[in-house]
Amino acid sequence: MSQRPRVVIVGAGFGGLAAAKALRHLDVDVTVVERTNYHLFQPLLYQVASGLLDPSEIAHPVRSCLRRVSNARVVMAEVRAVDLEARRVDTTAGALGYEHLVVATGSVTAGPGDPPSERQVLGLKHLEDALRLRAHLLACFEEAAHTTDAKARRRLCSVAVVGAGPTGVEYSGAVSELIRHVLPKDFPEIDFADSSVVLIEAGEEALAGFAPRLGRAAARSLRRKGVRLLLGQPVHGVSDCGVRLRGGSVEAATVVWTAGVRSTAASLLPADTLDRRGRVQVTSALCLPGHPEVFAIGDIAAAEERGPAAAMVAPVAIQGGQHVARVIEARLQGRPDPEFRYRDKGTMATIGRGSAVAQIGPVRLSGFVAWVLWLLVHLLYLVGFRSRTIALASWAWNFFFYDRPVRLIIDRPGDGG
Amino acid sequence: MSQRPRVVIVGAGFGGLAAAKALRHLDVDVTVVERTNYHLFQPLLYQVASGLLDPSEIAHPVRSCLRRVSNARVVMAEVRAVDLEARRVDTTAGALGYEHLVVATGSVTAGPGDPPSERQVLGLKHLEDALRLRAHLLACFEEAAHTTDAKARRRLCSVAVVGAGPTGVEYSGAVSELIRHVLPKDFPEIDFADSSVVLIEAGEEALAGFAPRLGRAAARSLRRKGVRLLLGQPVHGVSDCGVRLRGGSVEAATVVWTAGVRSTAASLLPADTLDRRGRVQVTSALCLPGHPEVFAIGDIAAAEERGPAAAMVAPVAIQGGQHVARVIEARLQGRPDPEFRYRDKGTMATIGRGSAVAQIGPVRLSGFVAWVLWLLVHLLYLVGFRSRTIALASWAWNFFFYDRPVRLIIDRPGDGG
Numbered sequence: 001m002s003q004r005p006r007v008v009i010v011g012a013g014f015g016g017l018a019a020a021k022a023l024r025h026l027d028v029d030v031t032v033v034e035r036t037n038y039h040l041f042q043p044l045l046y047q048v049a050s051g052l053l054d055p056s057e058i059a060h061p062v063r064s065c066l067r068r069v070s071n072a073r074v075v076m077a078e079v080r081a082v083d084l085e086a087r088r089v090d091t092t093a094g095a096l097g098y099e100h101l102v103v104a105t106g107s108v109t110a111g112p113g114d115p116p117s118e119r120q121v122l123g124l125k126h127l128e129d130a131l132r133l134r135a136h137l138l139a140c141f142e143e144a145a146h147t148t149d150a151k152a153r154r155r156l157c158s159v160a161v162v163g164a165g166p167t168g169v170e171y172s173g174a175v176s177e178l179i180r181h182v183l184p185k186d187f188p189e190i191d192f193a194d195s196s197v198v199l200i201e202a203g204e205e206a207l208a209g210f211a212p213r214l215g216r217a218a219a220r221s222l223r224r225k226g227v228r229l230l231l232g233q234p235v236h237g238v239s240d241c242g243v244r245l246r247g248g249s250v251e252a253a254t255v256v257w258t259a260g261v262r263s264t265a266a267s268l269l270p271a272d273t274l275d276r277r278g279r280v281q282v283t284s285a286l287c288l289p290g291h292p293e294v295f296a297i298g299d300i301a302a303a304e305e306r307g308p309a310a311a312m313v314a315p316v317a318i319q320g321g322q323h324v325a326r327v328i329e330a331r332l333q334g335r336p337d338p339e340f341r342y343r344d345k346g347t348m349a350t351i352g353r354g355s356a357v358a359q360i361g362p363v364r365l366s367g368f369v370a371w372v373l374w375l376l377v378h379l380l381y382l383v384g385f386r387s388r389t390i391a392l393a394s395w396a397w398n399f400f401f402y403d404r405p406v407r408l409i410i411d412r413p414g415d416g417g
Numbered sequence: 418m419s420q421r422p423r424v425v426i427v428g429a430g431f432g433g434l435a436a437a438k439a440l441r442h443l444d445v446d447v448t449v450v451e452r453t454n455y456h457l458f459q460p461l462l463y464q465v466a467s468g469l470l471d472p473s474e475i476a477h478p479v480r481s482c483l484r485r486v487s488n489a490r491v492v493m494a495e496v497r498a499v500d501l502e503a504r505r506v507d508t509t510a511g512a513l514g515y516e517h518l519v520v521a522t523g524s525v526t527a528g529p530g531d532p533p534s535e536r537q538v539l540g541l542k543h544l545e546d547a548l549r550l551r552a553h554l555l556a557c558f559e560e561a562a563h564t565t566d567a568k569a570r571r572r573l574c575s576v577a578v579v580g581a582g583p584t585g586v587e588y589s590g591a592v593s594e595l596i597r598h599v600l601p602k603d604f605p606e607i608d609f610a611d612s613s614v615v616l617i618e619a620g621e622e623a624l625a626g627f628a629p630r631l632g633r634a635a636a637r638s639l640r641r642k643g644v645r646l647l648l649g650q651p652v653h654g655v656s657d658c659g660v661r662l663r664g665g666s667v668e669a670a671t672v673v674w675t676a677g678v679r680s681t682a683a684s685l686l687p688a689d690t691l692d693r694r695g696r697v698q699v700t701s702a703l704c705l706p707g708h709p710e711v712f713a714i715g716d717i718a719a720a721e722e723r724g725p726a727a728a729m730v731a732p733v734a735i736q737g738g739q740h741v742a743r744v745i746e747a748r749l750q751g752r753p754d755p756e757f758r759y760r761d762k763g764t765m766a767t768i769g770r771g772s773a774v775a776q777i778g779p780v781r782l783s784g785f786v787a788w789v790l791w792l793l794v795h796l797l798y799l800v801g802f803r804s805r806t807i808a809l810a811s812w813a814w815n816f817f818f819y820d821r822p823v824r825l826i827i828d829r830p831g832d833g834g
Binding site: 036037038054055056059061063064067073074075076077093094127128131138139142143145146185186187188189389390393406407408409410 | 453454455471472473476478480481484490491492493494510511544545548555556559560562563602603604605606806807810823824825826827
C-alpha cells in the first residue's frame with residue numbers, strides 16, 4: 001500500500017491532462033480516470049466534422065500522452081459517483097480512494113428547450129458527434145443525388161448551424177467551403193445553387209466574446225464564403241424539416257447545434273456546490289468551498305467575477321490544471337494555497353481557408369495574417385509529433401488543392417441518413 | 418432519355434471499379450451502385466485493425482475514384498433484388514433498368530458452424546469489422562489493466578486468430594508486433610508474459626495457396642514474432658472464453674475469424690446459377706449461362722477448372738472487370754465475345770515488420786526482400802495519391818520507431834468490451 005498522497009483526476013481533457021503533467025515532479029500517486037481512451041484536441045473537432053482531418057489527427061491515446069509521467073496511471077472507466085465524505089470515487093473499473101480529487105469533466109452540448117431527437121440536431125463536442133455529423137451530411141448529399149423531388153433536394157443540400165460562437169463560425173465556414181468547392185466535383189448530378197449554409201444566432205453579433213470589430217470581420221468573411229447569416233434570431237424549435245424562427249423557418253436536413261453547452265458537474269458533485277448554470281463555484285484556489293481537497297477546473301468551474309478566467313476555453317482549463325499542481329505542492333510543503341490568476345493569452349477563431357480573427361491583448365488581427373497565426377498556434381498545441389506533421393500535410397493539401405481528403409461514411413446514421 | 422446502352426455495376430470493389438474505369442471509352446452509360454460511399458483497399462484492412470493505418474488511408478470515396486470517368490455515375494444504395502427477366506435492379510434509391518449488368522458484390526465472412534454471436538467472433542472483411550476489432554482489442558487491454566483476477570487478465574490479453582490464409586497470417590503477425598512492442602509502453606501495469614497470439618489452422622500448413630517452402634518460411638517468421646501456431650486443428654466451437662479445439666481449448670477474449678468467406682451472390686442471383694459453394698458458374702466470357710447480358714466477376718464468380726483464376730483475390734476481380742469491358746466493346750462492334758484469360762501476376766503476404774513471402778511465376782521470395790517488394794506493390798495499387806504518401810509515412814514511422822499511430826477506441830463495443 002502506497003503511503004504517498006493519492007490524487008485522482010477525473011477527465012483527460014485539457015485541464016485533467018495539464019494537472020497530471022504538472023504533478024509529475026511531486027511525491028504523489030496520480031490516477032487519471034477517463035471515459036474514452038484518448039485525449040481530444042477539441043478546438044479542431046469541426047475539421048473532422050467537415051472532412052478535413054482524420055480522428056487520429058486530433059485524438060491521442062491518454063496513455064501515450066502520459067507515457068513519460070511515471071507517477072501517473074490511467075484508468076479507462078466511467079465515474080458513477082463521488083463520495084465527498086468517504087473521499088472515494090466509484091467507477092465502472094472499481095473504487096478509487098483519494099487525498100486530492102480533481103474534477104475536470106468538461107461540458108456537453110445543451111440542446112434547444114423542447115428536446116428534439118438526436119437525429120434532428122447534431123452536436124459538435126465529442127469525436128462521435130463529429131463522425132456522425134460528417135456521415136450524416138455526406139449521406140444527405142448521396143440522397144440528394146438521386147432524389148427527384150426538388151423541395152426535398154434543396155432541404156437535403158442545406159445546413160443550418162445554430163450559434164455564432166467560435167465553433168459555429170468555424171464549422172459553418174469550413175462546411176461552406178466543403179459544399180462549394182469540393183462536393184461539386186463529386187456530385188455532378190446536383191445543382192449546387194440548391195445548397196445553402198445558414199448560420200443562426202440569437203444575439204446581434206457573431207463571435208460575441210470578441211471585439212465587435214472582429215465579429216464584423218468574421219461576418220463579412222463568412223458571407224464571402226457563401227454563408228447566410230441570420231443575426232438576432234432566437235430559435236423557437238427544431239423539426240425534421242429544419243429550424244423554426246420567430247418570423248419563419250430555415251429548411252435544412254442537417255441542423256448543427258453549437259448554441260449552448262452545459263457543465264457536467266451536476267452528475268458528480270452535490271447540487272449545493274453549483275450555481276444556477278450548473279457550474280461549480282470554486283474558491284480562489286479552485287477548490288470546492290468546505291472541501292479544500294476537491295478541485296474543479298475547466299468548463300465545469302465558474303468564477304463569474306473573473307471575466308475571461310470563466311470562459312469555457314482550453315487555456316482556462318490548462319492553467320487551472322497547472323494551478324492545482326501548485327496548490328498541492330504548496331500544501332505538501334506546508335505553505336498556504338496560492339491564488340489562481342488567469343493569464344489571458346488571447347483568443348482566435350478561423351473562418352475557413354485563409355481567413356481568421358485573433359485578439360491578443362490590445363492587438364486585433366483579421367484575415368490572412370490572423371489565419372497564419374492561428375495555424376502556427378494550433379500546430380504548436382496539437383498533441384504528438386505525428387499528428388502535427390500529418391495535420392499540417394492535410395491543411396497544406398486543402399489549401400493548395402481545395403480538396404478534402406476524408407469523405408467517408410463509415411457509420412451511416414440509422415434512420416436519419 | 419438516353420439511347421446509349423445502360424451498364425449497371427453492383428459493387429465498387431476491385432472488380433466493379435475496374436469495370437467502370439475500363440468502360441470509360443465506350444459509348445455506354447455506366448451506373449455504379451455501392452452500399453457504402455467508398456472503395457476499400459481490402460488487402461490492407463488488417464493494418465487498420467492492428468492500429469497502423471487510419472480508415473481514410475485505405476478507403477477512398479467511390480465518387481473520387483470515378484471523377485474522371487465522365488460516362489459513369491454513382492448511386493449509394495443497397496440492392497434489394499435483381500429481376501433478370503425485366504432487366505431491372507431494385508435498389509433503396511429506386512429501380513435501374515439495364516442492357517448490361519455486372520454483379521461484383523464480393524464475399525463476406527463465413528463464421529463457424531454453430532453461429533456464435535458477433536461479440537464472440539470478429540470478422541475482418543469490412544471497414545466496420547476492422548474498427549470494431551481495433552476497439553475491442555484495445556478495450557480488452559484497458560480492462561486487463563485494472564483486473565485483479567489473473568485468469569481473466571490472461572484471457573483479456575490473448576488473441577486467437579482462426580485461419581492461416583493470407584489475412585490470418587498478416588493480422589496475427591501485425592497484432593503480435595502491436596502487443597509485444599507497442600502496448601507495453603502504454604500499459605506498464607500489465608505483465609505481457611500473460612499475453613499471447615495464437616494462430617489456429619485446420620490444415621497442416623500455413624498459407625496453403627502458396628508453395629510449401631513459403632508456408633514454412635511464414636510459419637518460422639510468425640514464431641519468431643511470438644505467434645503460437647496450431648496447425649491441423651479444426652475449430653469445434655467458439656464461446657465467450659475462447660476457441661474449442663479437438664484436444665482442448667484456447668482461452669482468448671478476442672477471436673478473429675478469417676477461416677472462411679462466402680460469396681454474396683445468393684442474395685441477388687437465382688439459386689440455379691450458383692454452385693454448391695454459392696459462387697456463380699460463369700461462362701468463358703464471365704456471363705451467366707442463358708443470360709449473356711449479366712456478368713459476374715470477382716469473389717462471387719467461380720470457374721473451378723481455372724485454378725488461380727478462381728481465387729478470391731484482387732487481381733482476379735480487376736482482370737475480370739477489365740474483361741467485361743472488352744466483351745461489351747466486342748458486342749457493340751458485332752464481334753464474338755472474347756474469352757477470359759487470367760494472367761497470374763503472383764501473390765504475396767506480409768508477416769509484419771520486415772518480413773513477407775512472395776511467389777511470382779517460378780520465383781519464390783521470403784524475408785526482407787519479399788517485404789520490400791510487397792511494400793512497393795501495395796503502394797502502387799493504393800488508390801489515390803494522398804493515401805499513398807500518408808500510408809508510406811505511417812509505415813516508415815512504424816518501421817523506425819516501432820510505434821502504432823492509431824490506437825483510438827472510438828466506438829466501444831456495447832457488451833463485448
